[in-house]
Amino acid sequence: MESVELSEFVADFAPAVRRVAETGERVRVTDGGEPARVLLAAGELAELEHFAQPDRHVHRRPRPTDERWRPHGPTEQGPYTRFVHSDGVRMTFLRDRAVVAELRSVAELEWVEATADGGRATAMPPEQAAxxxxxxxxxxxxxxxxxxxxxxxxxxxxxxxxxxxxxxxxxxxxxxxxxxxxxxxxxxxxxxxxxxxxxxxxxxxxxxxxxxxxxxxxxxxxxxxxxxxxxxxxxxxxxxxxxxxxxxxxxxxxxxxxxxxxxxxxxxxxxxxxxxxxxxxxxxxxxxxxxxxxxxxxxxxxxxxxxxxxxxxxxxxxxxxxxxxxxxxxxxxxxxxxxxxxxx
Structure with a gap:
């Protein structure tokens, strides 16, 4: 998995977003050399969130905050636009008004993946579930x-x-x-x-x-x-x-x-x-x-x-x-x- 330091990513996010959008591969974002966040394709995150349904939640979703990156409006680089969420950690990246990539903390993404695994284990086709x-x-x-x-x-x-x-x-x-x-x-x-x-x-x-x-x-x-x-x-x-x-x-x-x-x-x-x-x-x-x-x-x-x-x-x-x-x-x-x- 490709890695980039957080300060560099915030200053120049277009290359990492382009890699995720074109290849579907994740990009690890480090903070002081330590894994901190993950940039992943929007479609991959959407699938994980689908199976991590709210009524299956047993433990609270981690929601880290980071005062350094509070939102100051959308930022454009090349064909991509970045929107920073209110917590200063999560970020959403668009191209031509379509979401192509999402940034999440390592802790939150691990929680979503673990919860989604449980959801997949009990998932049924719509007719069977009904x-x-x-x-x-x-x-x-x-x-x-x-x-x-x-x-x-x-x-x-x-x-x-x-x-x-x-x-x-x-x-x-x-x-x-x-x-x-x-x-x-x-x-x-x-x-x-x-x-x-x-x-x-x-x-x-x-x-x-x-x-x-x-x-x-x-x-x-x-x-x-x-x-x-x-x-x-x-x-x-x-x-x-x-x-x-x-x-x-x-x-x-x-x-x-x-x-x-x-x-x-x-x-x-x-x-x-x-x-x-x-x-x-x-x-x-x-x-x-x-x-x-x-x-x-x-x-x-x-x-x-x-x-x-x-x-x-x-x-x-x-x-x-x-x-x-x-x-x-x-x-x-x-x-x-x-x-x-x-x-x-």
């Missing part, structure tokens, strides 16, 4: 599901916070949250505590259903107590007094934002408020990390008997993740619990 998505959308939820609790949850009954965690045992989570080890060892049940509202405010109910650990409690300040984080984590928080009802989904410890976040300078919210959801309308931008939920919500609207938006949203989560709560056991208080004696 049929598979339809098959998934038609699968029934686990018994009981969670839509049945949506109305009570909205009023913070019996829990203000519902959490679902993948890859961690229920007792381990309860201990990490500060639950009384004695209550866990004794197998304390929710009904053993009676109906005292004040006492139940500092109680953690927990169990395992459908491959998920579920938690029910009244506190929403436990973020980060699990190390390492669970493979997946879904949190639903009801704040009735402020009419705030939020949905958070983390994968590998990273928030899956409801809206696209790349190339946006202002951070997007890490949560989605259920009051934003209107049945019959697409709640998430298709290329957002949560865009895959659209088809499950639409299917819940089509085939379930639920009509309230909160119940429908919960029904969509059932179908997307296989979430469930043991309805009879929860309503009768026959679920395990423990008093919170310390904050994890």
């Amino acid at each position: 049929a598979f998505e339809e098959f998934l959308a038609r699968q029934p939820p686990f018994p009981d599901g969670i839509a049945w609790i949506a109305g009570d949850w909205r009023e913070q009954r019996p829990f203000r916070v519902l959490e679902f965690l993948k890859g961690v045992a229920a007792e381990d989570v309860a201990l990490a949250y500060g639950a009384d080890p004695g209550d866990i060892a004794d197998g304390l049940l929710l009904r053993d505590l009676g109906d005292g509202t004040e006492e139940l405010m500092d109680v953690l109910a927990f169990g395992e259903t459908g491959g998920w650990t579920w938690l029910g409690h009244h506190h929403d300040d436990y973020a980060g107590v699990l190390d390492p984080p669970p493979a997946e984590r879904i949190t639903l928080v009801a704040t009735a007094a402020k009419a705030i009802y939020s949905f958070h989904y983390l994968r590998g410890g990273e928030h899956q934002n409801p809206f696209p976040v790349e190339d946006v300078l202002v951070p997007r919210p890490e949560m989605y408020e259920l009051i934003w959801y209107t049945p019959g309308e697409m709640p998430f931008v298709p290329d957002a990390p949560l865009g895959f939920l659209n088809r499950h919500l639409r299917r819940a609207e089509e085939v379930t008997h639920w009509t309230d938006p909160f119940e429908l949203f919960f029904a969509g989560l059932e179908r997307a993740f296989g979430l469930a709560l043991p309805r009879q056991h929860v309503t009768e208080g026959r679920v395990r619990c423990a008093r919170l004696v310390s904050r994890g």
Whole structure:
């Protein structure tokens, strides 16, 4: 791979861009002799980005910055025009208004290539992918599901916070949250505590259903107590007094934002408020990390008997993740619990 020093490339980019455009070969760009960036054909990068789809992302895309090369408008050299992105690192090169080459940091390009490899491994022809998505959308939820609790949850009954965690045992989570080890060892049940509202405010109910650990409690300040984080984590928080009802989904410890976040300078919210959801309308931008939920919500609207938006949203989560709560056991208080004696 041909190499060029960054300062030389910035001053005279036309030869390197011409080589990439005509041969398709990459050019390594060094900074002080160390590999820093890569110039590659626009078509090659487009293919990589196609397979590195946002809803497959587990780790955040590296976005280095470089104050030395902040944009000052387009620069022309021969038939090529350079546009510098706001981070001062990425650059796009055009010829006759067509993009011919892109400059990316080594770290970002390695991330795109690794993510694209995973995407290619699961890629299907369009017809097969559409049929598979339809098959998934038609699968029934686990018994009981969670839509049945949506109305009570909205009023913070019996829990203000519902959490679902993948890859961690229920007792381990309860201990990490500060639950009384004695209550866990004794197998304390929710009904053993009676109906005292004040006492139940500092109680953690927990169990395992459908491959998920579920938690029910009244506190929403436990973020980060699990190390390492669970493979997946879904949190639903009801704040009735402020009419705030939020949905958070983390994968590998990273928030899956409801809206696209790349190339946006202002951070997007890490949560989605259920009051934003209107049945019959697409709640998430298709290329957002949560865009895959659209088809499950639409299917819940089509085939379930639920009509309230909160119940429908919960029904969509059932179908997307296989979430469930043991309805009879929860309503009768026959679920395990423990008093919170310390904050994890």
